[in-house]
Amino acid sequence: MKPGSAPTAAALTLLRKRHRALLEADLANVRDGVYPAELLFQLPYRHYARVAPRLAADLPRVVGRMKRGDFRDLPTSVDLQQYPAYYRRTFHWQSDGYLSRRSARMYDLGVEVLFGGTADVMRRQIIPPIVAGARTQRGTMRILDVGCGTARGLSQLMSALPEGQYDAIDLSRWYLQEAAQHVGGGATLTTGNAESLPWPDATFDTTFSVYLFHELPRATRRKVWREMLRVTRPGGSVVIMDSLQCADTPEMSGFADRFDAEMHEPFFADYQRDDLARGLAEVGLTIEDERTHFLSKLVVASRPSK
Numbered sequence: 001m002k003p004g005s006a007p008t009a010a011a012l013t014l015l016r017k018r019h020r021a022l023l024e025a026d027l028a029n030v031r032d033g034v035y036p037a038e039l040l041f042q043l044p045y046r047h048y049a050r051v052a053p054r055l056a057a058d059l060p061r062v063v064g065r066m067k068r069g070d071f072r073d074l075p076t077s078v079d080l081q082q083y084p085a086y087y088r089r090t091f092h093w094q095s096d097g098y099l100s101r102r103s104a105r106m107y108d109l110g111v112e113v114l115f116g117g118t119a120d121v122m123r124r125q126i127i128p129p130i131v132a133g134a135r136t137q138r139g140t141m142r143i144l145d146v147g148c149g150t151a152r153g154l155s156q157l158m159s160a161l162p163e164g165q166y167d168a169i170d171l172s173r174w175y176l177q178e179a180a181q182h183v184g185g186g187a188t189l190t191t192g193n194a195e196s197l198p199w200p201d202a203t204f205d206t207t208f209s210v211y212l213f214h215e216l217p218r219a220t221r222r223k224v225w226r227e228m229l230r231v232t233r234p235g236g237s238v239v240i241m242d243s244l245q246c247a248d249t250p251e252m253s254g255f256a257d258r259f260d261a262e263m264h265e266p267f268f269a270d271y272q273r274d275d276l277a278r279g280l281a282e283v284g285l286t287i288e289d290e291r292t293h294f295l296s297k298l299v300v301a302s303r304p305s306k
Contacts, residue, residue: 014251019118022294026121034128035160042156043120048109055106055113058095066093071264075099084193086217087171092263098171104178108150115295122296123153123210126241127160129289129300130206133237137205140165144204146194146228147171147212151179151187153241157208158186167204169194195223199231207232208239211296214271221274225283234305238285244295246272277301 007015030037065073071089074080078099080088089097094110096103111119134141141164145154148168158166166187170176173191180189192198194212207228213221228238246256260268276299277287285301292298 011251014249018249018252018292018294019116022118022121022125025125025293029124029128034131035124035156039124039156039159042159043112044108048112051106051109054102055109058106061095062093065090065095066262066264071266083171084195084220086215086220086267089266090264091215092265098175101174101177104150104172104175107175107178108152118294120152120156122293123241124156124160125293125296125298126153126208126210126239127157129237129239129298130157130208131161133206134161134164141205142167142203144168144197144199144207144228144231145187146197146207146209146224148179148189149175149211151182151189153208153210154179154187155182158183162186167199169197194227195220197227197231201230202233202236203231204236205233206237206239208237208241210241212242213240213276214243214265214268216271217267218270218274221271221279222283225280225285229284229303232303234303236303237288238280238301238303240276240280240299240301241293241296242276243268243271244292244297245275247275248292248297 026040029035030040073090074088075096087098091097094103094107115122130143141161143164143166145151145166145168148154148170151168154166154168158164166183167190168179168187169190169192170179171191171193176189176191190198209228216224232238244252244256256272259265276297277290280299280301281287284304286304287299287301289300290298
């Protein structure tokens, strides 16, 4: 499938099959007691109802930005120099990039619309390996969410594993303000760059990240992976959920091509070629599991004990 072309009938059939498999896995996790059934119905409908008119009103700005290719249309009130160059852009052509509370408030609904209501379903597929680790561990499990954004993934994990001790870090203070609405006082939220995590070695039992690495340059991905390895205790887990990669399902590569071509995702094409499991192994992690969920990919790794 060429970029911008219509999906083939075979690709659409595969897409529907993968969607059905995702929903079946979601229900199986509930049946197995991995997470509570209420997570299946926990979308913040009232919040989305308030945000939807703003998202609709903002759409002409998004379309205009897309047509102009104006990925530098960022708030003039923000000191951009305090952020890495790769971050100073309007990812997805969204207004203000990640640099305003307005953007943070509209983000979750925008992502749910983009992924046809499956974003939260895919996010919570990080929960099974983390819960499995908690069941084999004595004492309170300390967990770090790297690049937490609005903390939709973290808040779902907290519902499944309320006895955990949680930290989260993100580069956007505005998105952390939104995250605080989801997690309340249940997690310590830190503004910072994941390339240099502000915790000592071996602090956490598990570190995880959801949908971060496709928005980072290749060298930066490795810096963050090394930091996640460093702050995870020996024998602890590193869990990554991110976009599906072309090698996983070549038949669906056209969907990735369209996303790369139509959305402002400058590092997505390289991410597609940078296999997650190989990259994590490259920085010293041991790969424990690798699987796909609809349009996402899950890799579970561990820090070697020796």
